[in-house]
Amino acid sequence: MQAIVMTGTGGPEVLVAREVPEPRPRVGEVLIRSAAVPVLFPETLLRSGAFPLPVEGPLVFGTQAVGVVVEVGDGVDAGLIGQRVLVASDSFGTYAEFVCAPAESAVAVPEGLSSVEAAAVAMSGSVALPLLETARLTGTETVVIEVGATGVGGYLTQLAKEFGAARVIATAGGTAKMRRARELGADEVVDHSDAAWPQRLREILGGTTVDVVFDSLGGESASALLDLMTPLRGRMLSYGWLSGAPAQVTAMDLIGRGLTLIGCAGPEWLAGVARARGAVLDRAATGSVTVLTDRVLPLAQASEAHRVIGERLTMGTVVLRPDGIAE
CATH class of the missing domain: 3.40.50.720 (NAD(P)-binding Rossmann-like Domain)
Known part of the structure; x- marks a missing residue:
């Protein structure tokens, strides 16, 4: 599968598109086919080395994604398969076509809200x-x-x-x-x-x-x-x-x-932020907040996304889309 690997700390150029093995869900995890990946400002700080990484690199970068559950690990309700969800990962791995994340992080995306909109508004x-x-x-x-x-x-x-x-x-x-x-x-x-x-x-x-x-x-x-x-x-x-x-x-x-x-x-504090994800997705779906999306780029252009964010050129969230995904 295509993924964005952070090869080291530094400028946006350390984010490189590569083919990597597709992950498999472990106990307590879901595997999603990713449809939209938000590029978050804190991620640019982690990439630059301004804050220490909690895991060793090189690694598939990214902390959130929206997509459809295609497989679940042991201990996870199989009823999640086929559902469109937002997931979050403290161990990275979301700048990719397929993403494993803790099932407890999965939040259902309401009908009427696109995957790009959900990715843009969630954080x-x-x-x-x-x-x-x-x-x-x-x-x-x-x-x-x-x-x-x-x-x-x-x-x-x-x-x-x-x-x-x-x-x-x-x-x-x-x-x-x-x-x-x-x-x-x-x-x-x-x-x-x-x-x-x-x-x-x-x-x-x-x-x-x-x-x-x-x-x-x-x-x-x-x-x-x-x-x-x-x-x-x-x-x-x-x-x-x-x-x-x-x-x-x-x-x-x-x-x-x-x-x-x-x-x-x-x-x-972060636990409270996580609990609020469902509420903000519902607000976006009903129109009680306007989703602020700047642009949508192919997954392979993750380094460009980091560049424009770092230069303060954006008016909203930059969202990455894996190749071949249409909605």
């Missing part, structure tokens, strides 16, 4: 829902959503008012993404490609304060927002560091202002 949407639930918005609050036009931020922007935001201010990089954030529901948008964007946010607030910050940029900008947040009840949910470093915020920074920083990471 970012399933992070957005727990973030919004954790924020506990009251219906009267102002929120700032960083990177609010694409990825997790794009779904936060779409859903924030449903979950209780009164005013949504998004950040986005450049004119096109600022326009997209407004289309998705932001009341105001700040261009975070300008290093002085926190000052621009201060001007937009006009003396009011921010109650909740969904922080995916991290770095120094996080500390620059603290004086714009509502004393005693302001909270920052930190779930990413696109700037290259986590939020540069100390305990004293928070204590002195009566603010809360919530770290959205770790095993318990």
Whole structure:
């Protein structure tokens, strides 16, 4: 079968299309014929070496895929065969025509939702829902959503008012993404490609304060927002560091202002994200969220997918399709 092998850490060129043996499901696993494979931002960091790989390479890369179950391992309900599912794998192996993954990770894809749409929405949407639930918005609050036009931020922007935001201010990089954030529901948008964007946010607030910050940029900008947040009840949910470093915020920074920083990471957090996958697929199927797909590429062009993501050229998820798959 065709698969994408990560030959080492480095640039996108380390992802190479090769013929490899078809996997067989072990105990507790399903085997799917893959129809759509999302290319996820965290995967680009693992490929680059920014984070250590949990398994040794070279290896078939990728962590999620959508397809039809064609075989099951011992201990798995044979009734899954023939079902279209989303699967996830902590041990990689999803950039391939056939994918083995734990049966417990399999989530049914609703009728009316294409495999490409399911692949595109699953990760970012399933992070957005727990973030919004954790924020506990009251219906009267102002929120700032960083990177609010694409990825997790794009779904936060779409859903924030449903979950209780009164005013949504998004950040986005450049004119096109600022326009997209407004289309998705932001009341105001700040261009975070300008290093002085926190000052621009201060001007937009006009003396009011921010109650909740969904922080995916991290770095120094996080500390620059603290004086714009509502004393005693302001909270920052930190779930990413696109700037290259986590939020540069100390305990004293928070204590002195009566603010809360919530770290959205770790095993318990990831378990909640996994539990949200079914809900976000249902929302996409019913149209209560708009699926943000940037482009669909052949599986063999995985390195190109990583390149455009790394250069911040995308407006949604890039999805890979194995050869010969049509829907």
